[in-house]
Amino acid sequence: MKLIKEKIQYILQMLQNGFMSFVQWRQEHIKERTFVIILALFVGLFAGFAALLLKSLIHIISDTLTSHMEVTGGNYLYLAYPVLGILITGIYVRYVVKDNISHGVTRVLYSISQNKSRLKPHNIFTSVTASSITIGFGGSVGAEGPIVYTGAAIGSNLGQIFRLSPRVLMLMVGCGAAAGIAGIFKAPIAGMLFTIEVLMLDLTTVSVMPLMIASITSVTVAYVFTGYDVEFFFVQSEPFVTQRIPFVILLGVFCGLVSLYFTRVMNVMENFFKGIENPWKKTAIGGGILACLIFLFPPLYGEGYSSITDLLGGDPSSIVNGSVFYGDRNNVWFILFFIGAIILTKVFATSATNGGGGCGGTFAPSLYVGCMAGFFFAYLFNNLGFDLDLSIKNFALMGMAGVMSAVMHAPLMAIFLTAELTGGYDLFLPLLIVSVISYGTIKVFEKHSIYTMRLARRGELLTHHKDKAVLTLLKMDSVIEKDFITVRPEMSLKEMVEVISQSNRNLFPVVNNDNVLLGVVLLDDIRNIMFRPDLYRKMKVSRFMSMPPAKIEVGENMERVMKTFDDTGAWNLPVVENGKYVGFVSKSKIFNSYRRVLRHYSED
Numbered sequence: 001m002k003l004i005k006e007k008i009q010y011i012l013q014m015l016q017n018g019f020m021s022f023v024q025w026r027q028e029h030i031k032e033r034t035f036v037i038i039l040a041l042f043v044g045l046f047a048g049f050a051a052l053l054l055k056s057l058i059h060i061i062s063d064t065l066t067s068h069m070e071v072t073g074g075n076y077l078y079l080a081y082p083v084l085g086i087l088i089t090g091i092y093v094r095y096v097v098k099d100n101i102s103h104g105v106t107r108v109l110y111s112i113s114q115n116k117s118r119l120k121p122h123n124i125f126t127s128v129t130a131s132s133i134t135i136g137f138g139g140s141v142g143a144e145g146p147i148v149y150t151g152a153a154i155g156s157n158l159g160q161i162f163r164l165s166p167r168v169l170m171l172m173v174g175c176g177a178a179a180g181i182a183g184i185f186k187a188p189i190a191g192m193l194f195t196i197e198v199l200m201l202d203l204t205t206v207s208v209m210p211l212m213i214a215s216i217t218s219v220t221v222a223y224v225f226t227g228y229d230v231e232f233f234f235v236q237s238e239p240f241v242t243q244r245i246p247f248v249i250l251l252g253v254f255c256g257l258v259s260l261y262f263t264r265v266m267n268v269m270e271n272f273f274k275g276i277e278n279p280w281k282k283t284a285i286g287g288g289i290l291a292c293l294i295f296l297f298p299p300l301y302g303e304g305y306s307s308i309t310d311l312l313g314g315d316p317s318s319i320v321n322g323s324v325f326y327g328d329r330n331n332v333w334f335i336l337f338f339i340g341a342i343i344l345t346k347v348f349a350t351s352a353t354n355g356g357g358g359c360g361g362t363f364a365p366s367l368y369v370g371c372m373a374g375f376f377f378a379y380l381f382n383n384l385g386f387d388l389d390l391s392i393k394n395f396a397l398m399g400m401a402g403v404m405s406a407v408m409h410a411p412l413m414a415i416f417l418t419a420e421l422t423g424g425y426d427l428f429l430p431l432l433i434v435s436v437i438s439y440g441t442i443k444v445f446e447k448h449s450i451y452t453m454r455l456a457r458r459g460e461l462l463t464h465h466k467d468k469a470v471l472t473l474l475k476m477d478s479v480i481e482k483d484f485i486t487v488r489p490e491m492s493l494k495e496m497v498e499v500i501s502q503s504n505r506n507l508f509p510v511v512n513n514d515n516v517l518l519g520v521v522l523l524d525d526i527r528n529i530m531f532r533p534d535l536y537r538k539m540k541v542s543r544f545m546s547m548p549p550a551k552i553e554v555g556e557n558m559e560r561v562m563k564t565f566d567d568t569g570a571w572n573l574p575v576v577e578n579g580k581y582v583g584f585v586s587k588s589k590i591f592n593s594y595r596r597v598l599r600h601y602s603e604d
Helices: 001-029 032-066 081-095 104-114 128-138 146-159 166-185 188-197 208-226 242-274 279-296 305-312 316-320 333-356 365-380 392-408 411-422 427-446 454-459 466-475 495-500 558-568 587-601
Strands: 507-511 517-522 572-578 580-586
Touching: 032 128, 032 146, 032 166, 032 208, 081 128, 081 279, 104 146, 104 166, 128 146, 128 279, 146 166, 146 365, 166 188, 166 411, 188 411, 188 507, 242 279, 242 333, 242 365, 242 392, 242 427, 279 333, 305 365, 305 392, 316 333, 316 427, 333 495, 365 392, 392 411, 392 427, 392 572, 411 427, 507 580, 517 572, 558 572, 580 587
Parallel strands: none
Antiparallel strands: 507 517, 572 580
16 A cells, blocks of 8 residues: 555655646747637637536526426425525535635636735636525526636636736736636637736737637537527517617616616625624525515526527516416516516626625626516516507616626627527617616616726726726835834933934834834934934933824735825825734835736736
């Protein structure tokens, strides 16, 4: 046994040595740009297979559980499946993964801005496993957030294996995310735009080719294994006419307000579940809310893509299939009530799924709510007696783009994703109008998207604003200077002069016995008395020290630090932690670090 173990260790060591030799050879013989393109191809390939696996697992689990469900009445198993799915996922995450894998897109954004684009190896498979269980058992979330997390983890870990720099690693993360979206939706352009608009990766001559290759490769995998059909079957039987533009504008405003409702309620529910410390209590509450909602409104089960297909096909009555309200399927006003209730409750079902311990994203729910909102809008106007004859299918399609654009603050991605998902390119003009107006409506109320607002509040968000992006990448630890000699308030002027003679600084922090910062001594302030021996024993530090114009707390983000410098006009400010002195940060040191980071991340 010992001999076998030694042989295995020997083989592993040989493999490691061989791989390191290859890495060295690659650095000497293959240019970085060429190698990044090769890696992007593999990232797209692996992410494409991951997307295929995730979709297959969800469909297998969902079809197994629901294939025998009654269409003409309520199904009480809906009260059990979602709770069981959340429970299994929670146990898996808590005791097997032992890491937080929720909010996939937000965590990818965090890794880019705060962790040098490094994601853990387990993120390659854990999100796929957890989300397939959650969604397959009825969790009212989407698979897109988890696949973005998975694709980004594939890109990050491949880059880490080959010792790529943080700048290139960031691009690999973007390639993985783009490939994930492209593969799961068969939408290569939307995958690229997602990386640019949502992950806020800058599109440069270096990044455009790897992003394209990763997206196209992932979509090719999807085409090979699932065919060339679009995700949602849509035939535009009614052409769009310009006389409908006023209603398209109204739909844009409506979608923006629906998106605002979706975003605000999601935040409220998330804070509600954060306040519950007991994980089993979270599962009970989240699972209970979800199960009750799905029992009353079966279209909330899972991603709900079959309901989208029905509405895009112009069949609203099928939306009540499997519910206790099946008998009212031919009542126009009941259909309106039913769809309106789904629009209002989808966000509660989504937040209950994630809050209760499930794993999934808000990407698909926004798509789903948008389809329902667009259909509801047109169906309502058509039945108010105005003889408008709005195309309910076309407006359902436009609603998808409108809500997605506003919730994610990504109008371009929403437009192209909707067109690629359905083949509805003939509706490009109204898609543009709805997306832009919906985005403009929510921007009045919400500055950041549902993905970025958590990081923006903490100052950890990387954006296209170059100054803010570089400041976000800067870390406080890298600019704190600690070579200042501290003095005590009871020290005499003579002792102060001796300290000055030993220092090459003109600034001295004053601290007490507990290292609490009491003030500072500036050399310029005591220059007129430091050469008067008659004052050496009379004057104490406490008499000539002054208070700094401001204090910087450890952990404060660099954008706020620079604002403090601008407000005070200071060049040096003390850094404290709970009032205790840590060091000083200088504007010149920040500028030097800023130039270094800007040069490093802007190399083309």
